[in-house]
Every structure is written in C-alpha cells, then in structure tokens.
Amino acid sequence: MPEKNLDFGKFGARGIRGSEAVARKLDELAGGITTPVTARRGLMARLHYLTRSGKSRQAARGAGLTVTERTLKAWLEGKRRPARANLERIDAAYRAVRRQNVARHLLARLNRDGRGTRVEIHPLNQSQVPRPLQRVVEYRSMNVRRWDKIVSAWAAGDHQGLDAAWTADVLPDLGSQWGQYEYVTNVGFAA
Template sequence: MPERNIEFGKFGARGIKGHEAVARQLDALAGFVVTPITARRGLAARLHYLTRSAHAREAARAAGLTVTDRTLTAWLDGRRSPSKRNLERIETAYRTVRRHNVARYLLARLNRAGRGTRVEFHPLDQSQVSRPQQRVVEYRTLNVRRWDRIVESWAVGDEAALDDAWISEVVVDLGSQWGQYEYVTNIGFAA
C-alpha cells in the first residue's frame, strides 16, 4: 500500500498505530477483570473464570494453562501461590478465553444488524513537529459496517491480521488521504 508510513515520528509526531487503538477499545468493551493478577482477588477472579466449567477448563488448557486440577484447587484455596511464570500463563489464558467468549457478542454489537458503528479518528499529535513539516490532519468520523475480520483478528490476538483488516476495510474508506490516519492519538467508538 503506497501510503504506509515508513519513518513515523522522524520529525517529532506522536501517536500509535490505528489497529492498536482499536484493540484497546475492544479490550475495554470486553470487560476484563480490573484487579491486578498479583492481588489475591484478581487471581481468584481469573481462576474462577477459567475453571467454572469443563468447557472453560478445556479452553484454558488450549490457551496454555497446563497445570493439574489439584494445583488449580490449591491456588484457589490459597494453600499455594503460582510462580511468576504461571501468573503470566494465567493472565494470557484468561485474556485469550475472555476474548474468544465475547467476540460473537461484540461482533453483533458493532455490526448492529448492518447499521454499523460510528468510529472517530483522533489525528496524530504534531505539537512537537516544526511548522514547515506539519500536515493538515483533522478529526474524522466514519460509519463502519464490516467488523468481522477486525473482531476475529482481535479475538485470536493476531496483530498483523488486525492491522491489515483495519487498514484495508476501514481506513482506506477515508479517501485519498487515508495514510494520514494510519497513526492516531485515539480511535473512539461507542457500541
């Protein structure tokens, strides 16, 4: 794609890739447990989510949490604590399973029976760019009706596919200057 930025930030512009901002918004809509995993309450909430049914345990194992049921019970009872490595595995498994579980709901919520969701593009921050190098970039809105590839890529955690889906299905619809919105300060949508 001809408009991809090669040296973003060379003159002092600040922002993040659009697909990263979208992933943040989808994570916020997914409603993850807020309490950190290092707190007893946060660990218990994640473990209960991952062990509440046979299907949830199976999904947790598929996501990388491969400890015995006896160990899980000891962690839940507070008799033992998981190692740092296991805490990371629990967090990864929790986020993977939660994303998978809410993906279908989010897809229906964002597509809204073909009506789509209004998306706000907040342009990159050029306050540190000298005047001659600044671009005229403005706040834009767009109604997105096709969320399937975006939500699917987010649910499996594939950043490259999410970036490709975001650029090819949404950002290109902004017109001839779509390359100016590859990096943004924020992407907003209320679903």
C-alpha cells in the same frame, strides 16, 4: 498504500497504530476483571473464570495455562501461590478466553444488523514536529459496517490480521488521504 509510514516518528510525531487503538477499545468494551492478578481477589476471580467448566479449562490450556489439576486445585484452595511467570500466564489466558467468549456478542453489537457503528479517529500528535514538516491532518468520523474481520482477528489475538483488516477494509473509506490515519492518538466508538 498511499503515504505508507515506513519511518514513523522520525521528525517527532507521536501516536499508535490505528489497529492497536481499535484493539484497546475492543478490550475496554469486552470488560472483565479489573482487580490486578497480583491481588488475591483478582487471582481467584480469574481462576474461577478459567475453571468453571470443561470448555473454559480447555480454552485456558489452549491459551497457555498448562499446569496440573493438582496445582490448580492448590491455587484455588489458597494452599499455594503461583509464581510470577504463572501469574502472567493466568492473566494472558484470562484475556484470551474472555475475548473468545465475548467476540460473538460484541460483533453483533458493532454490526447492528448492517447499520454499523460510528467511529471517531483522532489524528497523530504533531506538537513536537517542526512547523514546516507538519501535515494537515484533522479529526475524522465515519461509520464502519464491516466488523467481522476486525473482531475475529482481535478475538484470536492476531495483531497482523487486525492491522490488515483495519488498514485494508476500513481506512480506505476515508478517501484519498486515508494513509495519514495509519497512526493516531485515539480511535473511539461505542457499542
């Protein structure tokens, strides 16, 4: 890969991996419950989402929520409150199940029957980098038509797969300097 960033931030540059910015945006597009899991309303909403059908319960178990039916019933009735570790498991299971449920619809919206989605890539922040070491990196905009690998890796929670799909399938379309966009401040798109 050209200009592979092996020691990112050494001279003061700031940013996040482009694939991480894409995952954040996909999470935002997927929507979901905004009330924190620590609030009763947020906890109940997540538990109802995870237990509304047998398929949801099975997906929640697969995502790491492995409590007995008796405990789950006590939580739903408000007789007991989950411990902090279980609250984290409930929230993680909710996010995993939500991603699986939304992925197919989101993929169709992003691909738009082969037309794709316009993506804006905001370059890394070089304000703390000494002037002679700064690169000329500018805002870029492009149309991404192939979202299949990206969305499937995101839905599975596969960060390495998402990074590989983003850097191998999307960034090379930027041209010869695509390695400069491995780290960014933001990636924006709407579907």
